[in-house]
Amino acid sequence: MAGIDVQGLSTVYPNGVRAVDGLDLEIADGEFFALLGPSGCGKTTLLRTIAGLEQASSGAVVIGGEDVTGVDPGKRKVAMVFQDYALFPHMTVAENIGYPLRVRGESKARQREVAEETSGGLSLAGLLDRRPGQLSGGQQQRVALARAIAMDAGVLLLDEPLSNLDARLRLEARTFLKRLQRELGLTTVFVTHDQAEALALADRIAVMESGKIRQLGSPREVFQRPANTFVANFIGSTPMNLLDAVVREGFVEVAGTRLTLPSGISLADGTPVTAGIRPEYLNAGSGDGITGVVSTVENLGVSSLVTIECPGDALVGLTVPEQHEPEIGATLTATPEAGRLLVFDEAGLLLGAAKVAI
Amino acid sequence: MGFVAPALLLIAVFLIFPALWTIYIGLTNYELTGPNAVAPQLVGIDNFVNALNDALFQNSLWLTALFVLGSAVIGQNILGFVLAWTLRKAKPGLRRTVESLVLLAWILPSTVVAYLWFAVLDRDGGTLNSLLGSEGTAWLVEYPMLSLIVFNTWRGTAFSMLLYSSALAAVPPSQLETARVVGASGWQTVRDIVFPHIRGHVLTNTLLISLWTANDFSPFLLTAGGPNHASETLPVFIYRQALEGGQLGYASAISLLLLLANLVVAAVYLWLLRRKS
Amino acid sequence: MSPLMMVRRIGFYVVIAVLMAFFAVPMLWLASAPFDSKPGLGLRWPDWTLDNVKTTFEHPYALASLWNSLVICVVATAITATFAALAAYALSRVRIPGRDLMLYVLLLLSSVVTGTAAMVPIFVMMFQLGLINSQFGTALVIAGGMLPAAIFILKDFVDSVPRSYEESARVFGASPFQVLTHVVLPVARPGIATILVWAFVNAWGNFLLPFLLIREVGKQPGAVLLRTLQDEGGSANLTVIPVFSLLYSIPVVVLYVLVNKRYGFRFHGGIKS
Numbered sequence: 007m008a009g010i011d012v013q014g015l016s017t018v019y020p021n022g023v024r025a026v027d028g029l030d031l032e033i034a035d036g037e038f039f040a041l042l043g044p045s046g047c048g049k050t051t052l053l054r055t056i057a058g059l060e061q062a063s064s065g066a067v068v069i070g071g072e073d074v075t076g077v078d079p080g081k082r083k084v085a086m087v088f089q090d091y092a093l094f095p096h097m098t099v100a101e102n103i104g105y106p107l108r109v110r111g112e113s114k115a116r117q118r119e120v121a122e123e124t125s126g127g128l129s130l131a132g133l134l135d136r137r138p139g140q141l142s143g144g145q146q147q148r149v150a151l152a153r154a155i156a157m158d159a160g161v162l163l164l165d166e167p168l169s170n171l172d173a174r175l176r177l178e179a180r181t182f183l184k185r186l187q188r189e190l191g192l193t194t195v196f197v198t199h200d201q202a203e204a205l206a207l208a209d210r211i212a213v214m215e216s217g218k219i220r221q222l223g224s225p226r227e228v229f230q231r232p233a234n235t236f237v238a239n240f241i242g243s244t245p246m247n248l249l250d251a252v253v254r255e256g257f258v259e260v261a262g263t264r265l266t267l268p269s270g271i272s273l274a275d276g277t278p279v280t281a282g283i284r285p286e287y288l289n290a291g292s293g294d295g296i297t298g299v300v301s302t303v304e305n306l307g308v309s310s311l312v313t314i315e316c317p318g319d320a321l322v323g324l325t326v327p328e329q330h331e332p333e334i335g336a337t338l339t340a341t342p343e344a345g346r347l348l349v350f351d352e353a354g355l356l357l358g359a360a361k362v363a364i
Numbered sequence: 365m366g367f368v369a370p371a372l373l374l375i376a377v378f379l380i381f382p383a384l385w386t387i388y389i390g391l392t393n394y395e396l397t398g399p400n401a402v403a404p405q406l407v408g409i410d411n412f413v414n415a416l417n418d419a420l421f422q423n424s425l426w427l428t429a430l431f432v433l434g435s436a437v438i439g440q441n442i443l444g445f446v447l448a449w450t451l452r453k454a455k456p457g458l459r460r461t462v463e464s465l466v467l468l469a470w471i472l473p474s475t476v477v478a479y480l481w482f483a484v485l486d487r488d489g490g491t492l493n494s495l496l497g498s499e500g501t502a503w504l505v506e507y508p509m510l511s512l513i514v515f516n517t518w519r520g521t522a523f524s525m526l527l528y529s530s531a532l533a534a535v536p537p538s539q540l541e542t543a544r545v546v547g548a549s550g551w552q553t554v555r556d557i558v559f560p561h562i563r564g565h566v567l568t569n570t571l572l573i574s575l576w577t578a579n580d581f582s583p584f585l586l587t588a589g590g591p592n593h594a595s596e597t598l599p600v601f602i603y604r605q606a607l608e609g610g611q612l613g614y615a616s617a618i619s620l621l622l623l624l625a626n627l628v629v630a631a632v633y634l635w636l637l638r639r640k641s
Numbered sequence: 642m643s644p645l646m647m648v649r650r651i652g653f654y655v656v657i658a659v660l661m662a663f664f665a666v667p668m669l670w671l672a673s674a675p676f677d678s679k680p681g682l683g684l685r686w687p688d689w690t691l692d693n694v695k696t697t698f699e700h701p702y703a704l705a706s707l708w709n710s711l712v713i714c715v716v717a718t719a720i721t722a723t724f725a726a727l728a729a730y731a732l733s734r735v736r737i738p739g740r741d742l743m744l745y746v747l748l749l750l751s752s753v754v755t756g757t758a759a760m761v762p763i764f765v766m767m768f769q770l771g772l773i774n775s776q777f778g779t780a781l782v783i784a785g786g787m788l789p790a791a792i793f794i795l796k797d798f799v800d801s802v803p804r805s806y807e808e809s810a811r812v813f814g815a816s817p818f819q820v821l822t823h824v825v826l827p828v829a830r831p832g833i834a835t836i837l838v839w840a841f842v843n844a845w846g847n848f849l850l851p852f853l854l855i856r857e858v859g860k861q862p863g864a865v866l867l868r869t870l871q872d873e874g875g876s877a878n879l880t881v882i883p884v885f886s887l888l889y890s891i892p893v894v895v896l897y898v899l900v901n902k903r904y905g906f907r908f909h910g911g912i913k914s
Contacts, residue, residue, distance in 0.1 A: 020736075059808050080814030092809035096827040106813040108823075157813055367731035367821075371724040371788050378785025379751055382759035382766060389761055443660075450656060462657065464901070465664040471893050473846035475867040476671070476886045482682045483670040489683030491666060518664065575752045581849045585868065599757035606761050607853070616761045623758040630749050 008070025008083070008160035008193055009035040010056060015065035016217075017048075017055045025051035027217030028065070033195060033210075038187050040208035041197045044240065048217040049197045050165060056195065057086050057163050070160055080109070085154035086163040089170065091146050093138035099125070099149050100134040106157035124152045128186075144175050151183075155190065162187075164196035168203055180206055201241045205229060213237045235280060235354035244285045244311055247322050251281040251349075258349060261296045262317030268347055271357050279357070280350040285311060287346035288324035290332065295341035296322050300332045314338050383623065390617035396610035404613065411617030421618065423593055424601040428578055428622075430509060431516070431597050436577040439517030441570055444524020448532055449554070451525075463525070470522030478585035481515050508587050508595035515586060516577060524569055531565035532558065564637060571633040575626055598622050671890065674883035681879060697884040702858055702866055707888065709776060710845060710862035716780035717787070717844040722836050724784070725791035730825055732792065733799040734807075744796070747789035757849065764853050774857045782854065783844050791836050798832025799825060838900050842893050863889040 010033040017026040025048040033039045041049040054060040056067055058079035066075045074082045085106075093102050101108075103124055104117030125131055128148040138146055147167070154162055167183060168176045184207055187194050198204050204211045205225040213221045213228060213236075221233040232238035238246045251260035253273040258265045260281045273279070288295075290312070298314030301321075309325040312332060316322055324340045332338050349357045390411055394404035415421045447466060451459045469477070484491045487502035503511045535558055543553045559566075581599045583589070589596035589604060596604070598618065606615035666684070674680040675694070677687035697703050732740060763782060772778030802825055810820045826833065848864040855861050858869070867885060870878045 057812055059811070079808075079812045080816075084812065086809065086812045088805040088809055090803060090805050092803065092805035094806060094810075094824055094828070096830070105810070105823075109810070109814045109819060153813075367727040371728035371792060374720070374724060374781065374785040375747065375751075375788050378763070378782050379747070379759075379789070382762035383750065385762035385766065386759055389765065394765075446656075447660065450653065450660075454657070458657065462661055462664075464897075465661060465668070467897065467901075468668065468894065469664055471842050471846070471897055472668075472890050473864055473867075473893065474848050475846075475864045476890050477667075479682075479867070479882060479886055480667040480670055483674070483684060484667050486682035489681055489685070491670070491684040494683065518667065572752065575749065579752065579757050581757055585848065599760075602757055602760055606764070612761050612765065619758040619761060626749075626758070 009033055009037075010161060010193060010195065011066075011068035012052075012056070013066045013068065015052070015055060015067065016063045017051050017060050018063040024217050025060075026055060029217065029219060031212060031219065031222070033193060035193055036191045037193055038184075038207060038209045039193075039195045040204035040211045041195065041214060042201060042204040042211050042240075043199065043214035045199055047214040049199075049214050051217075052214070053163050053165055053195060053197045056161075057084050058082050082161075083159040084161045084163060085157040085159040087147075087150045087154050087165065087167060089166040091138075091150035091170070093146055093149055093153075095138055098135050098137060099130060099141070102138065102149055103134075103152045103156050105153060120156050121152075124156045125149075127189075128152050143171050144179060147171065147179060148182075151186070155192075160193060162190075162192045162194045164194065166198060167196055168198070169200070183207060202243060205241070213240060231348070231356060232282075233356050235282070235350050238282050238348070238350070242284055242286075244306075244323060244325065246282050246284050247288075248350075249281045249320050249322070250318075251279050253277040253279060258347070261298070261320040261322060263294065263296050265294065265296075265342060265347055268345070268349060268358055271349060273357075278352055280352075280354065282348040282350060283342050283346055285323040285325045287343045288322070288340040289343065290324060290326050290330070290338055291341055293339070293341045295339040296320075297337060297339045298322060300334055300336050300338055303331050303334065305331075312338065314340065386616050386619050386623065389613055390620045392613045394613040394616070396607070396612055398610075400613075407613070411614050412621070414614065415618055415621060420593060420596070421601065424596050424598050427509060427595065428597045431512060431583070432574050432577045434509075434513035435516035436520070436573040437570055439513060440521045440524045440573050440577075441566075443517060443521045444569075445528045447521065447525040448528035452529070452532055466522045466525055469518055470520065474519075474582045475585060477519060478582065481511075481518075481586060485511055504587055505591050508591065512583050512586060512595055512597075516580065516582070519582070520573060520577065523573060527565055527569045528562070531562040535561045567633055567637050571630060574629060578622070578626060578629075671883070671887055674879075675887045677883075680883045682877075693880050693884045697881045697888070700881050700885075702861075703881065703885055703888075705859060706861055706863045706866040709860055710864070710889070713776050713780045713783070713851065713862055714841055714844040716777060717783040718837060718840040720781070720784040721787045721791050721840040721844075722833065725788055725795050725836060726826060726829075726833060727821075728788075728792045729795035729799050730821055733796050734804075744789070744793055748793050751786055751789040760849070760853060763850075767854050772854070774855055774860055776855065776860055779851050779854045780844070782850055783847055784840075786850075787840055787843055791840060794839070795829070795832050795836050798829045798835075802828045834900065834903070838896050841896060845893055 010031075012029060012031040012033075015026055015029045016024060018024050027048070029052065041052060043049045051060055055062050056069075058074065058077060062075050066073055068074065069082060069084065094105070097105065100118055100121040103121040107117045107120055121134060122131075125134060128151060130145065130148055130152060133141060133145060133149075138149065141149065147170070168179055171179055180203065187207075196207070205228070208225060210222065210224055211228050212219045215236055221228055221237045223233075228237060229241055232241060232246075235248055238248060249260050251258045253259070253267065254264065254275055256267055256272075258267050258279065258281050265281070267273070296314070296316055298316035298320075300312055301315050302313045304311040304313075306325065308328055310328065310331045311323055312326055313321055313323050322340055326332070351357055391406055391408060392404040393400050393407045393410075395401050447462070451462060454462070472480075482504075485503040487493070487500060487505075490503070492503065493499050493501055539557050540553065543557050548556065579599055580597075581603070583595060583597050584600045584603060587595040589600040599622075602615045602618050602622070605611045605618065609615075669684055673684060673687045676689050676691065677685070678690040678692065679688065680693060732744070737743075767773055767775075767778055767782065770778070806824050806828060807820050810824045815823060846864060848868065851862050852865050852868065855865065858866075861869070863885070867882070867889060870882050870885065
């Protein structure tokens with residue numbers, strides 16, 4: 007068991023790209039931690055630097071209280087599952103799972119024994135003598151997990167663990183992964199570009215952009231109170247409405263209406279801001295709200311995403327329950343739920359406390 | 365890096381060093397026997413001057429060019445492409461049979477192959493004479509270069525066939541189908557769709573088979589350069605100068621000229637290849 | 642079937658038949674002459690006999706030369722495959738500027754130098770090292786000439802082994818040598834097989850180098866002996882030559898059949914540029 011402490015870490019590639027840029031991060035023992043961000047944000051490089059596959063240019067990586075910055079990957083007591091699982095095609099499932107023990111020079115019998123123990127809990131028992139090529143994607147993933155677990159390391163690193171599975175299997179594997187992590191209690195760090203995956207699995211999420219952490223927090227904090235417009239944009243299955251607005255007499259003037267300024271914020275009249283609100287937190291109906299003409303309706307299953315055109319050419323999205331879809335061209339007023347309106351300053355930073363409103 | 369060292373060592377000792385040493389020996393009057401074998405002297409560029417004035421060398425250079433052009437650039441290249449193109453859609457069994465024959469011609473030991481062609485071209489009872497009813501024609505004596513060119517085409521086509529097969533397999537089928545849909549003929553398809561795709565392959569193939577052919581020693585096995593130097597390509601010429609004539613210095617100078625000619629040809633091909641992309 | 646298609650069909654088969662005849666006819670001699678009571682240079686239906694085989698086995702150098710071929714060939718092939726595998730792996734994984742160009746130049750150089758251009762220096766060098774008539778020395782020279790091409794071909798195979806395999810092994814604590822032997826080589830096995838066969842066939846058929854470097858008849862490989870038989874006693878020894886040609890060809894043909902069955906005889910990309 008071991009926590010991970012990343013101190014002022016930078017990883018610079020030979021071509022000069024600073025993939026990880028002076029980053030500090032503390033991951034607690036037993037925590038399920040997500041590195042989330044768009045491709046090229048440095049999340050995979052950070053993971054690989056923790057594993058020792060990339061050389062840190064400056065800063066330190068401390069695992070379980072031990073500085074491992076210059077240590078070879080194999081000596082860090084870190085297990086890793088690769089995006090393509092990296093199962094060795096010429097070895098059987100049992101040989102794959104037992105491979106970490108083979109490297110350590112343990113006996114064949116012991117390798118087999120551990121393979122049998124580990125595979126039991128991952129419902130791979132009948133597959134030990136198959137080759138990876140004969141397994142389904144989900145099975146391959148579990149073999150890769152079993153091999154990582156067999157290493158008996160304190161830290162488990164997962165690179166895009168679910169991205170190679172098809173959509174239906176992915177949900178199943180997600181639930182499985184969460185349960186497995188709870189049972190093993192391993193400090194687990196995973197990389198993903200899928201915000202839903204990060205929200206669903208992680209205890210805490212670091213949202214990254216250009217080698218830096220833009221927000222660090224629980225899934226709820228990241229979803230409800232994104233620290234900046236970048237995070238606000240990135241999190242959520244439907245994009246958050248981010249609208250140009252101006253402060254007037256204690257109100258936010260946006261898309262032709264005035265909305266109450268969230269409590270605890272006082273700004274001078276005429277300050278330009280960005281008003282942010284998730285489509286899920288806008289209700290169709292009467293009352294104070296943003297009024298516009300319905301231009302598109304997209305069916306999302308149990309709800310529909312309605313886009314309305316408001317004064318000033320602003321487009322505002324809101325979700326409505328199924329069977330309540332408005333007609334195209336109808337006029338609709340979207341009213342924010344209490345306390346859900348976010349206001350960002352001109353630099354895109356959230357105003358007011360980053361605390362979660364329960 | 366330690367992994368590369370053993371290979372690099374062998375390559376340095378048996379390839380690079382001899383290549384460099386050729387230059388030095390070429391500047392001496394080194395001989396296989398006699399006083400110059402014990403104490404060879406530097407003679408500067410005499411060997412090169414002599415070579416350029418040597419009618420036998422000029423003859424040899426011309427024959428080598430003819431050999432490369434006829435058997436590699438034209439013979440193997442075209443036959444290899446024709447085979448790859450025709451066999452592309454043939455039934456698997458037929459395709460395998462033809463390919464196996466072509467490949468066998470390529471991989472049989474050269475000394476064996478030489479006898480196979482003696483039997484084809486022999487004056488009395490040779491297969492070709494029986495087939496053509498031209499008893500008494502000594503092909504290797506009367507048409508030595510033609511014989512060598514046909515022989516080397518037979519011998520080396522496999523490489524071009526393999527290379528073009530894999531190149532053709534990489535041409536997107538959708539583009540070939542588009543050509544069919546718009547009604548292009550076979551030749552138009554090759555010219556407009558296939559050739560642009562395999563240009564790089566054609567250049568690389570031509571380069572490799574040209575170099576191999578220019579340095580091929582098997583003409584020695586068939587004609588040994590004869591009759592009367594009529595089929596003495598450069599490798600045979602070098603061998604005969606060096607080991608039969610004992611003129612090691614002179615032969616080295618010729619080697620160097622051959623090497624330079626090769627490099628020039630390679631450079632031209634590389635330039636063409638670069639210009640493409 | 643329209644008449645035009647008929648004509649095309651027939652044309653296709655005529656072309657194939659002519660090509661097949663062109664490639665097959667010279668080889669038929671290898672099937673008939675060894676078993677003919679009066680073997681000659683030329684093709685004819687044999688007057689079946691096995692006497693030639695007996696004569697060949699009794700020839701003082703025939704079987705010994707096949708053994709010599711085997712020794713030279715195995716040494717050269719083993720060295721080429723081992724060194725090429727190590728080098729191809731390192732070159733595939735390490736970023737050195739100009740690496741591909743260097744490999745290409747070496748490949749070109751090897752196709753030139755092993756041919757004939759370096760005949761004299763190689764002869765002189767081996768002469769001064771006292772390695773004339775050494776089978777091991779000859780095998781080394783052959784291996785040196787084959788290495789660039791072997792590395793070139795093998796690197797292509799190693800390039801196609803996903804990096805994550807090696808990284809995975811490294812995370813589990815494998816040393817570089819373990820990574821190579823546990824993961825990379827087994828995964829690149831078709832490539833190794835290709836190189837083994839390619840090197841064997843090349844070394845087996847190599848005539849020039851042993852012809853230059855091995856002057857003692859008892860140490861010469863089959864390629865050189867076969868040539869010697871042509872002038873032995875003033876004229877070609879036509880009792881021994883056909884049978885010996887056949888014997889000498891068998892290993893190559895067997896290897897070809899095995900490879901063709903197992904992997905198919907194909908190029909795997911990379912050769913383009």
